[in-house]
Amino acid sequence: MVGWESQSQHLRTHDLFYSAVYGECDDGLIDIGFHVAGEFTEAENKKRDARCIPSFTLYDNDNLVFVDIFEPGDVTSETIERVSNYNRLDMESVEKYLKRCEFTEDHLTNEEIENYDHLFVLTKEQYSNHQAGDATQRSNLKQLEIEGCIATISPGGELKIEKGGLHCPPIDDALQQGVSVPEKTGKYVYITRNFYRESLAVGICEGIVMNENLTESDVKLNYSDVQSHFNRSIPFEMLEEVFEYLRSINACRVKRGDDAYTFNKYNLETVLSVRKYLASRPIDEELSDDDSRDPGQNRSLEEFSK
Structure with a gap:
């Protein structure tokens, strides 16, 4: 059973991510053209038996990034199996997904895209614990690196890529450098991928x-x-x-x-x-x-x- 303390931490991680999008400290992802085009909207490729529910979808009309925010605790083999589904999506299934997204910005369209990526977001503490953890934790972290790009986030720190990269240079450059986030932020998310x-x-x-x-x-x-x-x-x-x-x-x-x-x-x-x-x-x-x-x-x- 997931207790309130863990749930509260998970909600805060989602809120911190939003603060990186909106730029509550410095320039945010919105300043390079990326908006949140979807929250917890299912993407699937039936031909490859792939089903994903990304926490957020970043989109700038040409490039799409699925963002998967991990729950607190250990990255398990089940977690890795779940996120491996992102690698079984293809351009056709991603564009079908995009057509189901509801845009709040008038300039965004759901036409063809150039690139799509996925980004795994862990807390900085969570990532460090796996780096310095036991053999299973280190092994699972290595496997996660194979599955996709990993970023970390922490209150008063930054949203920053730790391993891997994204196809779109502007967002990759921003996240390789790091986007600052505040110690405390607004409350944007109450319901995450799993219901509690x-x-x-x-x-x-x-x-x-x-x-x-x-x-x-x-x-x-x-x-x-x-x-x-x-x-x-x-x-x-x-x-x-x-x-x-x-x-x-x-x-x-x-x-x-x-x-x-x-x-x-x-x-x-x-x-x-x-x-x-x-x-x-x-x-x-x-x-x-x-x-x-x-x-x-x-x-x-x-x-x-x-």
């Missing part, structure tokens, strides 16, 4: 509810609203558990028989503190205890801190 309940709870509170003015009006959300907001096929069972968790900690309320959960100004403190709740107590424990409590009996943040 804790991240989803934060996404609902910070990505949806906090973008509304709870002091003026209530926010009502059902399962479909969340799926639509994040444009992801989140399992309904997971959504049910997450909403019940948020109800349990008094972040929202639900009337019996209603399919929508209501967030209002009286829940604002809890909504703002959802990360503290998750750091104090896993969702599994809270839901387990909630089953033994009277309906409507909610917990305060003080209870979690005891």
Whole structure:
């Protein structure tokens, strides 16, 4: 089971990558013409039985780079097998993928491209641990180098290529030199390649509810609203558990028989503190205890801190 601390680190890595794109410190990838053209959009080559879900897709109208941000921890043989699928894509499958991407920039088109690449992004600490690790870690890192270009990123550091290169000179030059990123950045990503309940709870509170003015009006959300907001096929069972968790900690309320959960100004403190709740107590424990409590009996943040 992946805990909230690991999930939080993984979300931060995605946010740092976005800061490198937007150039929150110095010039970003957007300044050399590259934009994020897709998030967690599946690419596949059925002829070669290849299926990939890159974290992001960078695109400048001529060149496309699939970006795969690795989860914290060891690079395993399963990880290497997963990312080897990028090498079984071809120009035809990449151009089909591009046609499914939704562009927010008017000048981008989904016509023919000149080059496509893939880039694996690890945290700097993760990469260093494998370099100095045991025989299995070093061997897996060597195998990963064969599969594609590797870059690292760290808070207050830079997004920088460690091994390999990209076909497009402007982005290759920028990443070989390194693109600076801040120690702290904005929050851009809440749902990563794999779905996790804790991240989803934060996404609902910070990505949806906090973008509304709870002091003026209530926010009502059902399962479909969340799926639509994040444009992801989140399992309904997971959504049910997450909403019940948020109800349990008094972040929202639900009337019996209603399919929508209501967030209002009286829940604002809890909504703002959802990360503290998750750091104090896993969702599994809270839901387990909630089953033994009277309906409507909610917990305060003080209870979690005891």
